Amino acid sequence: MSKQLYKNTRILSGLIIRRDRVRIPVWLISLSALTIIVAAAFTDLYKNEGERQALADTMKNPAMTAMVGQGYGLENYTNGAMMAHQMLLFTLMAVAIMSILLVVRHTRADEEDGRIEMIRALPAGRLANLTSTILVLVGTNVLLALIVGFGLTALGIESMDLEGSLLYGAALGATGIVFTAITALFAQLSESSRGTIGFSITILLIAYLIRAIGDVSNEALSWLSPLGWVLGSEVFVNNYWSPILLTVSVAFILVVLSLYLNATRDLEAGFLPAKPGKKKASSFLLSPLGLAFRLQRTGLVAWAVGMLILGASYGSVLGDLESFFAGNDIMQNLVTPSEGFTLTEQFLTMLMSVISMICTIPPLMAMLKLKGEERKNRTDHLLSRSVSRIRLMGSYLLISIVCGFVMLSLAAIGLGAVGNSVMEEGIAFGRLYSAAMVYLPAIWIMIGLAVLLIGIAPKLSGLVWVYLAYSFFVVYLGGLLQLPEWMSRLSPYDHIPNLPVEELDYMKVVILTIIAIVTIAVGFIGYKKRDV
Amino acid sequence: MSVLKTTNLIKRFGEFTALDGVNIEVNEGEVYGFIGPNGAGKSTTIRILLGILKATDGEAKIFGLDAWEDAVDIHKRIAYVPGDVNLWPNLTGGEVIDLFVKLRGSNNKSSRREELIGKFDLDPSKKCRTYSKGNRQKVALISAFSSDADLYILDEPTSGLDPLMERVFQECVLEAKSAGKSIILSSHILSEVERLCDKVGIIRHGKIIETGTLNELRHLTRTSLVVETKQPLTGLNEISGVHGIEKKNHAFVFQVDAEELDNVIKHVSNFGILSLESAPPTLEDLFMRHYEGTGKTLKTGVGGAK
Numbered sequence: 001m002s003k004q005l006y007k008n009t010r011i012l013s014g015l016i017i018r019r020d021r022v023r024i025p026v027w028l029i030s031l032s033a034l035t036i037i038v039a040a041a042f043t044d045l046y047k048n049e050g051e052r053q054a055l056a057d058t059m060k061n062p063a064m065t066a067m068v069g070q071g072y073g074l075e076n077y078t079n080g081a082m083m084a085h086q087m088l089l090f091t092l093m094a095v096a097i098m099s100i101l102l103v104v105r106h107t108r109a110d111e112e113d114g115r116i117e118m119i120r121a122l123p124a125g126r127l128a129n130l131t132s133t134i135l136v137l138v139g140t141n142v143l144l145a146l147i148v149g150f151g152l153t154a155l156g157i158e159s160m161d162l163e164g165s166l167l168y169g170a171a172l173g174a175t176g177i178v179f180t181a182i183t184a185l186f187a188q189l190s191e192s193s194r195g196t197i198g199f200s201i202t203i204l205l206i207a208y209l210i211r212a213i214g215d216v217s218n219e220a221l222s223w224l225s226p227l228g229w230v231l232g233s234e235v236f237v238n239n240y241w242s243p244i245l246l247t248v249s250v251a252f253i254l255v256v257l258s259l260y261l262n263a264t265r266d267l268e269a270g271f272l273p274a275k276p277g278k279k280k281a282s283s284f285l286l287s288p289l290g291l292a293f294r295l296q297r298t299g300l301v302a303w304a305v306g307m308l309i310l311g312a313s314y315g316s317v318l319g320d321l322e323s324f325f326a327g328n329d330i331m332q333n334l335v336t337p338s339e340g341f342t343l344t345e346q347f348l349t350m351l352m353s354v355i356s357m358i359c360t361i362p363p364l365m366a367m368l369k370l371k372g373e374e375r376k377n378r379t380d381h382l383l384s385r386s387v388s389r390i391r392l393m394g395s396y397l398l399i400s401i402v403c404g405f406v407m408l409s410l411a412a413i414g415l416g417a418v419g420n421s422v423m424e425e426g427i428a429f430g431r432l433y434s435a436a437m438v439y440l441p442a443i444w445i446m447i448g449l450a451v452l453l454i455g456i457a458p459k460l461s462g463l464v465w466v467y468l469a470y471s472f473f474v475v476y477l478g479g480l481l482q483l484p485e486w487m488s489r490l491s492p493y494d495h496i497p498n499l500p501v502e503e504l505d506y507m508k509v510v511i512l513t514i515i516a517i518v519t520i521a522v523g524f525i526g527y528k529k530r531d532v
Numbered sequence: 533m534s535v536l537k538t539t540n541l542i543k544r545f546g547e548f549t550a551l552d553g554v555n556i557e558v559n560e561g562e563v564y565g566f567i568g569p570n571g572a573g574k575s576t577t578i579r580i581l582l583g584i585l586k587a588t589d590g591e592a593k594i595f596g597l598d599a600w601e602d603a604v605d606i607h608k609r610i611a612y613v614p615g616d617v618n619l620w621p622n623l624t625g626g627e628v629i630d631l632f633v634k635l636r637g638s639n640n641k642s643s644r645r646e647e648l649i650g651k652f653d654l655d656p657s658k659k660c661r662t663y664s665k666g667n668r669q670k671v672a673l674i675s676a677f678s679s680d681a682d683l684y685i686l687d688e689p690t691s692g693l694d695p696l697m698e699r700v701f702q703e704c705v706l707e708a709k710s711a712g713k714s715i716i717l718s719s720h721i722l723s724e725v726e727r728l729c730d731k732v733g734i735i736r737h738g739k740i741i742e743t744g745t746l747n748e749l750r751h752l753t754r755t756s757l758v759v760e761t762k763q764p765l766t767g768l769n770e771i772s773g774v775h776g777i778e779k780k781n782h783a784f785v786f787q788v789d790a791e792e793l794d795n796v797i798k799h800v801s802n803f804g805i806l807s808l809e810s811a812p813p814t815l816e817d818l819f820m821r822h823y824e825g826t827g828k829t830l831k832t833g834v835g836g837a838k
Binding site: 113123125126267269 | 672
């Protein structure tokens with residue numbers, strides 16, 4: 001019987017490794033290099049206990065806890081404790097994303113494209129493909145765990161011993177394995193690869209949110225989230241291995257379940273059936289603008305909800321900020337006090353720049369959708385009819401700009417509504433809203449850059465993501481890593497006046513807007529002239 | 533000896549009945565043509581035969597084994613070509629052919645592989661992402677015909693091929709047939725089916741509505757006649773079994789039911805025949821006859837299925 005299910009699993013594993021002989025090493029190298037480089041950088045940056053302890057004190061606030069998890073070992077903030085506190089959660093998310101993308105690529109995506117059909121018509125077992133995918137992914141994650149584990153040990157940092165380092169690696173690997181299992185399960189439930197990615201990423205975000213809420217309010221809640229389990233290993237502080245064991249066991253159960261579902265279902269069928277669609281197009285769809293919106297509607301709605309939740313979750317911690325700052329001398333020194341402003345308001349400015357950068361992602365996706373449509377030769381259908389290129393690109397630009405405004409507004413509304421309900425002295429909503437809206441020119445510049453790249457160098461349009469990641473890196477981590485100031489000046493977000501603490505400098509805002517308009521105009525001219 | 537046999541195959545997707553009692557039998561050394569319009573259930577049937585869909589009810593046996601339970605054993609002896617071949621973009625055509633060979637086991641001859649690559653004029657060193665639809669189709673065909681299978685399952689295998697390559701394909705099928713292999717061929721190219729197949733099954737709304745050799749099927753339908761007579765031909769419309777009478781120049785063109793042919797010829801001969809052409813119905817005529825008025829039946833069919 002097992003022959004009917006598993007025959008040729010070994011050859012199919014070989015096929016996966018052959019297909020991903022670049023992709024998997026790139027993931028492994030970037031993730032382990034990131035971890036090891038940051039660990040080394042931390043040691044250079046914070047040379048003695050005093051400096052580290054000062055940093056630890058700035059971390060003792062609900063906002064940070066919500067963002068990076070509970071700080072274990074904040075009382076004795078060694079390099080190891082710092083690493084596990086500040087880096088582990090984000091690296092976990094990256095490992096989870098790696099696992100999700102790789103699993104979908106070899107399961108539902110291959111099935112959707114009809115490749116599994118040809119494999120199954122050969123003497124390959126019914127479960128051979130799913131099993132080989134899981135085996136390769138488990139192997140990849142174990143390898144990652146070992147590379148990170150031994151890599152961190154090799155740095156020879158005092159507080160990062162062999163056991164802790166291996167546990168750190170194991171935490172990454174276990175998360176990768178549990179999300180491999182979760183994705184394998186959704187690959188059975190959902191009928192499409194998009195659906196599988198969507199569901200799995202949603203689970204990842206929910207896991208992050210539950211842990212954030214749990215860590216701030218009720219620790220028991222965090223134990224509902226796989227991310228909470230892994231962080232509960234308290235790497236480099238207490239080195240508990242049992243959470244890793246728990247995570248891997250859950251993964252095992254999910255794998256068994258998904259194998260069972262795969263063995264009983266029809267090829268290309270799912271357990272969450274797709275609804276039948278409309279028979280006729282609504283009049284709203286019948287224009288390039290309508291089409292462009294319709295293609296992205298679901299994604300945009302999801303982002304809108306996400307931004308509202310993001311704003312609300314930041315808002316939920318505002319209430320505790322003031323009391324936290326009050327009892328913390330070092331924190332008060334760190335935030336330069338300005339007369340007439342509460343510390344919360346000053347903290348808000350940093351929050352706004354982070355929020356505005358996250359709010360830049362959906363408008364960029366909306367704009368770059370034009371490029372994706374072109375790559376799949378679907379813009380041909382429009383351009384071969386009576387639609388001009390200006391109109392086509394204009395439709396995407398309009399959606400992108402409106403999207404940026406809506407996302408930022410929703411995040412600000414979420415932040416304001418929840419924030420004011422938990423704060424004793426609220427902040428006037430108008431002030432808060434304008435502090436968010438002032439970031440619009442920066443978002444426009446990012447959109448403009450996307451338009452420019454699509455118009456002039458479509459193959460390089462991915463660079464706009466690099467620029468956004470760079471901006472996030474320098475503005476968010478610049479202070480932490482003590483980067484030189486010119487590096488952050490290269491990001492448009494750095495030039496936005498920090499309302500409400502700073503004056504609204506109209507000159508700056510106007511200049512940024514003009515830059516955005518010029519890049520957009522040049523992009524349009526380029527798009528009009530180039531080959532599609 | 534029957535190589536493939538389905539008995540009362542039923543497949544439901546939720547409330548929709550895709551197959552409603554399909555019976556097919558393919559014997560050794562036989563080429564079975566499987567025709568029907570889009571959505572009639574051809575691919576569903578084939579996928580059940582491949583053991584990748586599970587039949588709701590009924591039986592599908594290949595080489596006497598169950599298509600679902602013993603899929604792996606069956607697949608060692610069959611070769612499959614789908615109508616829409618998608619391949620791994622970063623593997624070359626040659627790599628994919630070898631992969632399929634390896635997954636099958638080792639009963640392939642590499643000389644045959646080279647011969648077919650030459651015949652189909654495929655460049656096996658190119659990555660699959662650069663292949664056109666026709667070239668991807670060739671990869672699947674080469675993989676299939678270079679294997680030493682006993683049963684070939686071909687689901688619209690020539691879509692996207694140019695006429696030259698289609699001829700190569702037909703040669704391959706005839707070669708396999710003369711080697712005593714069995715083939716089930718689903719196709720929309722009726723001339724292809726007519727040329728290759730010994731037996732034809734027509735499927736509609738998940739039911740086989742006609743099956744038999746082409747000659748048997750032709751017998752069930754009308755022959756078209758073109759007749760020119762010395763005296764004006766009259767009284768045709770009074771004879772039963774005469775359809776679609778048209779007058780072209782001096783000749784009459786009409787169709788006659790096979791069983792009435794004798795009467796009609798007797799009648800016509802009274803008028804002094806100058807010329808008489810008779811054409812057997814093509815498969816297309818047959819097919820169209822079965823599907824004329826599908827518009828009407830479609831409603832009841834789908835409605836009934838709901």
